[in-house]
Amino acid sequence: MRPFIVFLLLFFLPGFLVAQKNKMTRQNLLTKLKVDLPDSDRVCILTSIVKSYAEDEHLRNANDSAEQYLKVAISLNDKRRNLKNTNQINILAAMLSLSKNSDQDVTALFYPIIYQCRQTGDYASELAAITVLCGKLPVNSQNLSYHVTNYRRAIYLSVLLEDKAAETSMNYHIADVYQKQNQLDSAIRYLFRITADRGSPHRNMLAAYDMLSGIYTTKGFYNKALHYGFATVNDLKGREDSTNFFLNICGRLRFIYANLEKYTESNTWGLKAYDYAYRNNNREYLPMIRGTIVSNLINAGKPQDALKFVLTHNVKDKSYGINELLLWHRQLGDCYLALKNHKAAEENYLMLVRIMAGKPKELSPWDRTVYHYVLGKFYLSTGRPATAKNYLETALAGFKEHQFKQFIKDNYLLLSKADSATGDYKSALINLHRSNKLKDSLFSEQKNKQIEELQLGFETEQKTKVIQALRDSANLERLTLRHTRLGRDAITVGLAFLIIIAGLLYRHSTAVSSASKKISEKNEELNALVNEKEWLLKEVHHRVKNNLHTVISLLESQAQYLKDDALRAIETSQHRIFAMSLLHQKLYLSDDVKTIDIREYIGDLIINLEESFGTSGKIVFEVDVAPVTLNLTYAIPLGLIINEAVTNSIKHAFSATIRGRIRIILKRSVESIRVEMSDNGSGLPDVSHDTRSRTLGIELMKGLSEDINASIRFEASSGTRILLEFEPTLK
Numbered sequence: 001m002r003p004f005i006v007f008l009l010l011f012f013l014p015g016f017l018v019a020q021k022n023k024m025t026r027q028n029l030l031t032k033l034k035v036d037l038p039d040s041d042r043v044c045i046l047t048s049i050v051k052s053y054a055e056d057e058h059l060r061n062a063n064d065s066a067e068q069y070l071k072v073a074i075s076l077n078d079k080r081r082n083l084k085n086t087n088q089i090n091i092l093a094a095m096l097s098l099s100k101n102s103d104q105d106v107t108a109l110f111y112p113i114i115y116q117c118r119q120t121g122d123y124a125s126e127l128a129a130i131t132v133l134c135g136k137l138p139v140n141s142q143n144l145s146y147h148v149t150n151y152r153r154a155i156y157l158s159v160l161l162e163d164k165a166a167e168t169s170m171n172y173h174i175a176d177v178y179q180k181q182n183q184l185d186s187a188i189r190y191l192f193r194i195t196a197d198r199g200s201p202h203r204n205m206l207a208a209y210d211m212l213s214g215i216y217t218t219k220g221f222y223n224k225a226l227h228y229g230f231a232t233v234n235d236l237k238g239r240e241d242s243t244n245f246f247l248n249i250c251g252r253l254r255f256i257y258a259n260l261e262k263y264t265e266s267n268t269w270g271l272k273a274y275d276y277a278y279r280n281n282n283r284e285y286l287p288m289i290r291g292t293i294v295s296n297l298i299n300a301g302k303p304q305d306a307l308k309f310v311l312t313h314n315v316k317d318k319s320y321g322i323n324e325l326l327l328w329h330r331q332l333g334d335c336y337l338a339l340k341n342h343k344a345a346e347e348n349y350l351m352l353v354r355i356m357a358g359k360p361k362e363l364s365p366w367d368r369t370v371y372h373y374v375l376g377k378f379y380l381s382t383g384r385p386a387t388a389k390n391y392l393e394t395a396l397a398g399f400k401e402h403q404f405k406q407f408i409k410d411n412y413l414l415l416s417k418a419d420s421a422t423g424d425y426k427s428a429l430i431n432l433h434r435s436n437k438l439k440d441s442l443f444s445e446q447k448n449k450q451i452e453e454l455q456l457g458f459e460t461e462q463k464t465k466v467i468q469a470l471r472d473s474a475n476l477e478r479l480t481l482r483h484t485r486l487g488r489d490a491i492t493v494g495l496a497f498l499i500i501i502a503g504l505l506y507r508h509s510t511a512v513s514s515a516s517k518k519i520s521e522k523n524e525e526l527n528a529l530v531n532e533k534e535w536l537l538k539e540v541h542h543r544v545k546n547n548l549h550t551v552i553s554l555l556e557s558q559a560q561y562l563k564d565d566a567l568r569a570i571e572t573s574q575h576r577i578f579a580m581s582l583l584h585q586k587l588y589l590s591d592d593v594k595t596i597d598i599r600e601y602i603g604d605l606i607i608n609l610e611e612s613f614g615t616s617g618k619i620v621f622e623v624d625v626a627p628v629t630l631n632l633t634y635a636i637p638l639g640l641i642i643n644e645a646v647t648n649s650i651k652h653a654f655s656a657t658i659r660g661r662i663r664i665i666l667k668r669s670v671e672s673i674r675v676e677m678s679d680n681g682s683g684l685p686d687v688s689h690d691t692r693s694r695t696l697g698i699e700l701m702k703g704l705s706e707d708i709n710a711s712i713r714f715e716a717s718s719g720t721r722i723l724l725e726f727e728p729t730l731k
Contacts, residue, residue: 637710710725
């Protein structure tokens, strides 16, 4: 079950049709060139021809022809220097250069063009350049923020240009970027923009439904996943499915119903998928679909039928790949296990291990995770808990990496049973607690979603009633006005007076309409300026964050040549700079560029310190932070104070024999914020606010507390305890 397969099919299967369309377009354009046309029109035709070559994946060897046409276009454009044509030519030249040498820096190639388009106000060309850049740049954790920034700019330009198709496409692409990085809530937010607009192109709407169904399946919200899955199926009715959307959504629906233990419904969609794949010669899908059918038959108490179904689909011939062979042995093992033929089951399960060991590079991390889970479950069910635990621990690491809560919950439960069987009752209780906690979390999330849906339905109903009441009131007013006019028409004496009033009202209405139009135009201009300002402010925070990371890297390089006190000073400085860099990163990634979510920030800061000092298993961090937002004036000093306190505790508070505990508590009252930082270490000497300390760290905490008008107190009882209290004000 590979969730990215629909995305690949969506963009690459129609390639042949696109190539044929480009070929016909080129022929028509070449015919037009034979007619005597103005130079500006000839430049447009030539750039369109070059574009058709650049976009045609089947004509990469035709670059020489494209370059010749481009040279002619450049020569003609140089006579009049049409700005828009110049920008389009630059984009095409970059695309051709990249097709000849794919090792070039894509960002360095396109960013000057984007900057030039932005400076000259050519928003259409800027949108085209950003689209090409994002399409060529791979999506990974290093350039995620760069992709997001570019796509947000592209969405803004699409709205500005009133290009609905481009706006919808950019929303889909940014959602896809977030999904690939497991930022599912952000992906959902952008997909909702597509589904909420009924004017979105059909293919984009279909892709949005399909991705939403996949995301909600991953999150374990099966009701939502079914809703968008059926929306995809309904949208496909009566349409040609050139990208196998139907096959993918059938597979997802059978998976969801299987997890809901509705095996009849699961098999219904499984057989539909199997029939579709067989009719369309999609052999690579058949083993996966067969697996769900087999599982459903076993769960329905029909293991013999399941075994017969598997044996009729022998995949040992050379036409099948390693993944199909693994699935076949896994399904045989499941059948034999259900039939209590443990020897035959183990033979097939161990074949999974041998195949994975022989073909390490041909399997995805997800497949390895699932097969280790299967082996662990088998050995646990056959009374070999020690062997089972080894496989289950490997599987748990994989499930955590993919953030699949349902499997993580089940894995913890199996580990608890394995620990209990081996006599490790402490670990058994811990794993059972973790499984129950995830179970409660999944249940709470589902209930919260149901409550949100009910609340939304209630609010919609209330709004409908209000609208209907307003309509009734408007109808009543219209009737009253009609009777009034009839009465006035009967009074001929007031006719002249009514004409004068009507003229004055018309004049006033015209003036109001004109003023409203001007106000609307000004508001649009102001909104555009505000959006541009926010974008620039985010860019500033991004650059500040990058510069601070550069300083950290320089300090790290310098540290290689230092030791003792100098080395420790450099490392301490790195932590202080990271605390400030993290703030700018949070502001850059946040929709609100003015304030920081302190709870999230302190959590990330503590994680960084824990990883930097390697305290995992030695020091326990207890963080209890209320949901508070602060601006930079307070957030930077507060972050540095916490950084200093935690760093001092890690370095000096604990001996090698003591299991340390560091506690960070932040509470907010009506007027002030109170922060408590404590440890159970050896404690500090008398460092009260009135006594001058000899350490730079404590002096720094005192100075920073004065910057925000905070009171700070140091206590040394059963460890060190630092109390900080201040009253934040709006600035």
